[in-house]
Amino acid sequence: xxxxxxxxxxxxxxxxxxxxxxISAFFVARLLEGAVPLLLARSIDRLAAGxxxxxxxxxxxxxxxxxxxxxxxxxxxxxxxxxxxxxFDLRERLxxxxxxxxxHFFNRHTIGDMMTRAVAxxxxxxxxxxxxxxxxxxxxxxxxxxxxxxxALSPMxxxxxxxxxxxxxxxxxxxxxxxxxxxxxxxxxxxxxGAHVQESLSGIRTIQAMVQEEHELKRFGRTNQIYADAFxxxxxxxxxxxAWMPSLAAISTLIILGFGGTLALNGxxxxxxxxxxxxxxxxxxxxxxxAGFIVNLIQRGAVxxxxxxxxxxxxxxxxxxxxxxxxxxxAGDISLDSLSYRYPGTDAKALDGVSLDIKCGxxxxxxxxxxxxxxTLLNLIxxxxxxxxxxxxxxxxxxxxxxxxxxxxxxxxxxQDAFLFSEPMRSNLTYDDLGxxxxxxxxxxxxxxxxxxxxxxxxxLDTVIGERGTTLSGGQKQRATLARxxxxxxxxxxxxxCFASVDTQTEDSILTGLRTLRQGKTTLxxxxxxxxxxxxxxxxxxxxxxxxEQGTPSELLAQGGLFAALExxxxxxxxDVDSVWDAVEARA
Numbered sequence: 001x002x003x004x005x006x007x008x009x010x011x012x013x014x015x016x017x018x019x020x021x022x023i024s025a026f027f028v029a030r031l032l033e034g035a036v037p038l039l040l041a042r043s044i045d046r047l048a049a050g051x052x053x054x055x056x057x058x059x060x061x062x063x064x065x066x067x068x069x070x071x072x073x074x075x076x077x078x079x080x081x082x083x084x085x086x087x088f089d090l091r092e093r094l095x096x097x098x099x100x101x102x103x104h105f106f107n108r109h110t111i112g113d114m115m116t117r118a119v120a121x122x123x124x125x126x127x128x129x130x131x132x133x134x135x136x137x138x139x140x141x142x143x144x145x146x147x148x149x150x151x152a153l154s155p156m157x158x159x160x161x162x163x164x165x166x167x168x169x170x171x172x173x174x175x176x177x178x179x180x181x182x183x184x185x186x187x188x189x190x191x192x193x194g195a196h197v198q199e200s201l202s203g204i205r206t207i208q209a210m211v212q213e214e215h216e217l218k219r220f221g222r223t224n225q226i227y228a229d230a231f232x233x234x235x236x237x238x239x240x241x242x243a244w245m246p247s248l249a250a251i252s253t254l255i256i257l258g259f260g261g262t263l264a265l266n267g268x269x270x271x272x273x274x275x276x277x278x279x280x281x282x283x284x285x286x287x288x289x290x291a292g293f294i295v296n297l298i299q300r301g302a303v304x305x306x307x308x309x310x311x312x313x314x315x316x317x318x319x320x321x322x323x324x325x326x327x328x329x330x331a332g333d334i335s336l337d338s339l340s341y342r343y344p345g346t347d348a349k350a351l352d353g354v355s356l357d358i359k360c361g362x363x364x365x366x367x368x369x370x371x372x373x374x375x376t377l378l379n380l381i382x383x384x385x386x387x388x389x390x391x392x393x394x395x396x397x398x399x400x401x402x403x404x405x406x407x408x409x410x411x412x413x414x415x416q417d418a419f420l421f422s423e424p425m426r427s428n429l430t431y432d433d434l435g436x437x438x439x440x441x442x443x444x445x446x447x448x449x450x451x452x453x454x455x456x457x458x459x460x461l462d463t464v465i466g467e468r469g470t471t472l473s474g475g476q477k478q479r480a481t482l483a484r485x486x487x488x489x490x491x492x493x494x495x496x497x498c499f500a501s502v503d504t505q506t507e508d509s510i511l512t513g514l515r516t517l518r519q520g521k522t523t524l525x526x527x528x529x530x531x532x533x534x535x536x537x538x539x540x541x542x543x544x545x546x547x548x549e550q551g552t553p554s555e556l557l558a559q560g561g562l563f564a565a566l567e568x569x570x571x572x573x574x575x576d577v578d579s580v581w582d583a584v585e586a587r588a
Contacts, residue, residue: 004305005298008125011089015082022082023137025075030141032068034149036061037279041153041272048271076134083130090122094311102317103384104344112195117311120190121304128301135294139287146284153273153280160259161252161281175237175295182234183300187307189227196223238296256281318386322403327395330402330410332360332491332522334381335393340545341376341385350376352545360491363515363523365533365553367563368542374526375416377542378494381524382413394492411492414485416500416526418477425454426461429484436487444487447513449506450479474501482510486517493518495525504531511535530567539563 012019039061043054098114150158200207200216207216256277264274339354351373358364366374379385380392383399390398399407409432420428429444430436441461445451453476457463465471465480472480478501485493499507508531514523515535525532533539534553541549541562549562556563 004309005302007309008086008305011086012082012129014089015085018078018082018085019133022075022078022133025071025078026134026137027141027145029068029071029075030138030145032064032071033142033283034145034280035064037276037283038149038153039064040279041270041276044272044275045270079133079137080130083126083128083133086129087122087126090125090308091118094118094122094308097311097314100316100318101314102386103379105314105317110191110195110198112193112198113191114311115198116187116191116194117304117307120194121187121307124297124300124304125308128297132294132297132301135287135290135297139291139294142287143284146280150277150280153276154260154263154269157256157260157263157269157277161255164251164255175240178237182230182237183296183303184306185230186227186234187300187303189230193223193227196220234296238293250285252281252285253278318383318404319400320404321400322406323397323401326397326401326406328406330406330491331395333395334358334492334522334524335396336377337391337393339377339380339387339391341373341380341387349545351380354542354545354547356540356547356550358522358524360522361520362538363518363525363536365536365539366524366526366542367528367533367539367566372542373545374542375496376545378413378496378524378526381492382408382411382494384413409488410490411494412485412488412490413494414481414496414498416497418474418481418498418501420465420472420477420480422465424459424462424464425457425480428465428480429461429487431484432488440487441483444483444517447486447510447517448479448483449502449509449513450476450483453479475503475506478502479506479510486514489517490521492522493524495523495527497526497528499527499529499532504529507532530563530570533563 039057043057043061046052046054046057094117147158150161196219200220207213256274260269260274260277263269264271334356335358336354336356339351340349341351342349354373354377366377368374376385380387381394381399383404387399390400392399394402394407394411421431426441427434429441438461442451445454453472454460454463478498482495482498485495485498499510502510507529511532512535525536527533530553537552538550539553539556540547541556543562549556549559551559553563557567558564
């Protein structure tokens with residue numbers, strides 16, 4: 001686990017100038033601190049000998065004390081700045097790593113867990129590099145400087161106080177191993193707690209609508225208790241270590257008072273030297289009082305860095321290896337050649353041998369029951385999922401040959417999850433290019449029948465939308481995401497069931513505008529409505545990952561198959577998707 005701390009050196013090396021300055025300042029501060037007992041001992045010895053000439057020694061003591069204050073302030077500021085910059089770089093890298101991951105990663109890891117790594121784990125590392133470095137450097141330098149002065153004053157008495165120190169080291173090592181296990185357990189339970197809170201707050205409307213507040217409080221109480229128990233176990237180990245460290249180190253104080261006092265009575269050392277030894281021992285022992293805290297910081301920092309590198313070490317889920325020969329502009333021809341796809345950890349194929357040629361400028365309606373592979377197909381075309389071979393081609397080139405940036409900038413996907421940011425409406429609509437002119441924004445809004453909604457907002461385009469678009473209705477959010485897709489004017493537009501929350505009249509208006517807006521451009525629309533499919537050049541019907549019907553709307557109606565049965569049922573007023581498809585298959 002401590003190996004992960006060593007891997008942080010690449011971030012520390014970038015701040016080596018500040019770190020060297022801070023550590024050097026701490027060393028100077030310890031030298032100044034060590035000078036005070038020596039000057040005080042000389043003053044006492046002079047006064048004891050009847051020599052009152054101690055003014056220069058007193059001035060030296062004041063100079064050392066005030067100089068140390070300034071040097072320590074400089075040292076603490078620089079070391080804490082190192083911790084701040086290391087944490088800043090780690091957050092940048094974590095966020096960049098998360099941006100390169102795909103759907104499968106976020107299916108395996110909860111948002112709450114990632115939030116804990118981004119906030120709590122990096123905060124622990126920052127604390128380690130700021131407070132932990134300060135305490136560790138003080139402990140090391142205080143020990144070296146303190147024993148250095150002690151050896152200079154009396155080698156015999158110095159050797160006498162050394163025997164208890166190995167016990168301190170062994171005890172610290174034993175407790176640190178237990179602390180590492182306990183710290184890992186705490187961070188895992190903290191991730192569980194974060195995931196629980198994130199999930200509950202995301203579903204707060206469902207919880208309240210179903211009157212499950214008390215049930216959720218009890219469920220949260222269990223998760224909270226597990227975290228509290230883990231934290232208590234860690235605190236118990238830390239308390240044990242913190243309590244014993246000073247006790248073991250204090251034995252050396254008794255040795256000085258006993259053996260040192262005898263040497264002073266025999267005249268082998270002066271009273272001033274004995275007093276200086278007590279002060280130097282306190283200088284050495286004092287940092288050991290927080291040795292348990294240092295070990296705690298190191299172990300928790302090691303656990304935190306291990307959790308971060310678990311994410312850093314993951315390769316991007318969707319490899320980006322563009323080829324130089326692909327055209328800069330995508331025309332919009334799409335070819336599927338026996339495309340099959342199976343989600344990791346599942347046996348059934350989401351898509352099974354799908355072959356389809358879509359010409360530039362065509363509008364294709366994709367239909368089928370829930371789970372038939374429609375959204376999977378769109379996600380493969382835009383490479384949110386990755387096809388295992390070259391069975392998806394764009395303008396005759398495997399889509400892997402295009403860079404992800406080029407592909408996703410010219411193949412626009414409007415997902416069925418109508419997600420909006422807590423930003424002004426203008427920023428939500430122009431998310432990929434905030435510099436777009438108002439005329440273009442209004443044109444896309446008109447096409448999505450969103451313009452009237454925008455005009456009713458308090459500040460129109462500059463109105464801030466609540467988190468996830470909570471200030472808008474479901475239909476308004478869906479039309480806003482449609483406008484965001486329309487405004488890009490991409491050669492290929494993928495609409496994943498984007499009309500489910502709008503009424504048929506509004507849908508008809510949008511599709512009429514879409515026909516004009518998308519003239520000569522390729523559009524794929526996933527839908528469950530025949531009214532949507534009638535606006536397409538061709539309709540493709542999926543079932544269990546295979547294409548079972550395709551043709552123009554009029555051709556499919558004439559055939560009397562699934563599409564015709566669906567049209568009849570929806571004309572009768574049937575709307576429930578699964579029951580309609582069950583009835584469709586029964587009639588067909």
